[in-house]
Amino acid sequence: xxxKLTELLGIRYPxxxxxxxxxxxxxxxxxxxxxxxxxxxxxxxxxxxxxxEEIRKARELTDRPFGVNLMLMNPEADEIAEIIAREGVRxxxxxxxxxxxxxxxxxxxGIRVIPVVASTAMAKLMERAGADAVVAEGMESGGHIGSxxxxxxxxxxxxxxxxPVIAAGGIGDGRGLAAALMLGAAGVQMGTRFVVARESxxxxxxxxxxxxxxxxxxxxxxxSTGHPVRSLRNRMTREYLRLEQEGAGFxxxxxxxxxxxxxxxxxxxxxxxxVMAGQIAGMVKQEQTCQEMLEEIMAQAEKxxxxxxxxxxxxxxx
Ligand code: TUI
Numbered sequence: 001x002x003x004k005l006t007e008l009l010g011i012r013y014p015x016x017x018x019x020x021x022x023x024x025x026x027x028x029x030x031x032x033x034x035x036x037x038x039x040x041x042x043x044x045x046x047x048x049x050x051x052x053e054e055i056r057k058a059r060e061l062t063d064r065p066f067g068v069n070l071m072l073m074n075p076e077a078d079e080i081a082e083i084i085a086r087e088g089v090r091x092x093x094x095x096x097x098x099x100x101x102x103x104x105x106x107x108x109x110g111i112r113v114i115p116v117v118a119s120t121a122m123a124k125l126m127e128r129a130g131a132d133a134v135v136a137e138g139m140e141s142g143g144h145i146g147s148x149x150x151x152x153x154x155x156x157x158x159x160x161x162x163x164p165v166i167a168a169g170g171i172g173d174g175r176g177l178a179a180a181l182m183l184g185a186a187g188v189q190m191g192t193r194f195v196v197a198r199e200s201x202x203x204x205x206x207x208x209x210x211x212x213x214x215x216x217x218x219x220x221x222x223x224s225t226g227h228p229v230r231s232l233r234n235r236m237t238r239e240y241l242r243l244e245q246e247g248a249g250f251x252x253x254x255x256x257x258x259x260x261x262x263x264x265x266x267x268x269x270x271x272x273x274x275v276m277a278g279q280i281a282g283m284v285k286q287e288q289t290c291q292e293m294l295e296e297i298m299a300q301a302e303k304x305x306x307x308x309x310x311x312x313x314x315x316x317x318x
Contacts, residue, residue: 001302004164005187008112008132009091010065012036013294015177016114016135016166018191019069019093020143020276021045022265023202026054028290030061031199035291039066040093044261048079055087065090067114072097085109093135093189096144098122100129116168116189118146118153120160133164135189140170142192142230142278145220151183158184172280174300181305192278198289203268207287209234209275215282222257225250229257232275236260 003014015037017024021044029039041058043051051068058066068089070080073096081102084092091112094102099115106113107130115126116135123134136157138150146153150169158165167180168189180188194200196207209232219233221240231237240256257274264273288296 001298003181003186005133005166008164008186009038011038013298014187015294015297016040016067016093016187016189017194018141018168018189019043019067019071019095020191020195021071022262023191023195023200024069025201026058026061028194028197028200029066030058031197031290032194032294033058033062033064033066035289035294037290037294038091039064040069040091041066042069042071043074043080044071045074048076048083051080052083052087055083055089067091067093067112069093069095070099070102071095072099081105085111098125100125103129103131114166117157118148120153120156123157123161123165127161127163131163133166133186134161135166135168136185137189138167138169139220139228139230140279141168142218142276142281145169145228145230147228150180154180154183154185170279172278172283174297174302174304176280177297177301178304181301192280193284193293194290195277196284196287197293198287202265203270205268205270206264206275209270210277210281210284211286213277213281213284215279218277218279218281222253225253229274230276230278232270232277232281234273234275235271236274 005014013036017032017040019040019042021042024042029041032039041054093114095116112132114133116137117123136154138153139145154167164186166187167185171188172193177188218230219237220228220230222228224244260274263269264275
């Protein structure tokens with residue numbers, strides 16, 4: 001399947017992996033790239049030196065292009081931005097902020113820059129600043145989210161900019177990919193599905209909780225602080241929401257969130273840790289290799305696109 005995205009990045013399938021903090025490390029990123037998508041190392045809140053090592057380790061595991069996601073609230077964002085430029089990374093995605101101040105440096109290093117946006121205003125701003133594409137991420141996503149749904153956001157962003165748009169949020173299989181292309185996207189970004197990849201190093205408890213989750217099992221905390229985060233319901237989200245309802249201040253709430261994602265991903269504390277996941281958690285049913293996932297997703301999308309269900313021969317009145 002050729003799209004503006006596969007051409008822009010030189011990849012086989014129009015699928016990029018989300019830049020998930022702690023989860024998206026060199027093994028997952030290189031496996032996604034080896035399987036024909038675009039793997040991404042998520043800098044999350046990690047120190048710059050750690051990110052540099054992750055980039056070098058990924059390069060040992062694949063000759064294919066991979067990217068780095070710079071989470072813009074990282075205290076070492078400036079240093080990481082410079083490392084990305086110096087280490088010969090091919091693609092950068094950004095999250096949770098405006099990356100405009102790094103754009104000239106990255107473009108001059110020949111990097112494809114793909115900011116994640118949650119509004120048409122931000123998408124237009126990024127296009128003017130020189131972005132090569134944008135990820136339009138709906139609130140179905142796991143982690144830090146905006147307020148629009150993918151269904152509403154993607155076509156509006158596609159109308160607002162002329163660079164390729166990558167749809168994210170609520171996409172976990174070939175139906176989601178086919179639908180995203182119909183909405184005007186040139187490809188998709190998936191996070192939650194890749195969390196349970198065989199090559200993903202997240203603690204088995206995290207994978208198990210995700211595989212057991214149903215459609216309604218995610219919750220959004222942090223609405224009151226201006227940093228809404230979607231994760232699976234557990235003692236942590238209940239306690240957080242109770243404190244928010246009681247009018248707890250920003251500082252008390254932030255303290256609760258600090259390190260909680262790391263506790264869930266690395267230590268397997270899925271009770272008191274933050275188990276970030278998107279609304280498609282209910283359709284994540286089993287651990288598979290990245291290659292199995294991508295082949296299944298592409299086969300399903302290609303079938304749907306060549307034979308849209310509503311036009312299927314001889315079925316009903318339509
Ligand atoms: O960034 C994400 N998802 C994330 S970042 C993250 S780490 C974290 N953990 C706890 C609390 C806060 C962060 C976990 N998940 N997705 C991309 C994304 N970016 N979603 C929404 C946005 C966004 C929001 C506002 C992008 C730009 C923006 O603009 C604000 C501005 O600066 O004008």
